[in-house]
Amino acid sequence: MEILSEEIYQIKNFISSLNSDKDSIIVVEGKKDEFALKSLGYKYNIVQFHSLCGLTNFVDFASTYKNVILLFDSD
Numbered sequence: 001m002e003i004l005s006e007e008i009y010q011i012k013n014f015i016s017s018l019n020s021d022k023d024s025i026i027v028v029e030g031k032k033d034e035f036a037l038k039s040l041g042y043k044y045n046i047v048q049f050h051s052l053c054g055l056t057n058f059v060d061f062a063s064t065y066k067n068v069i070l071l072f073d074s075d
Contacts, residue, residue, distance in 0.1 A: 015041045024067035027058075033071065 025045040034046050052058040062068040
């Protein structure tokens, strides 16, 4: 699979916009997703959904942040 320079530009802009909001939390599915996001340059709050032990805990946890960004890829 070939990655185009436009795609790289879009990914860098996306990560940059995520890094501009330090009061947010990003929720990912697992450790590989967290690693990938950090590898792309994301610097702040990441949590793996399964570590929150259920939807009720997730809602309680998420309510403490200004923004909650869900990055699920269903793999």
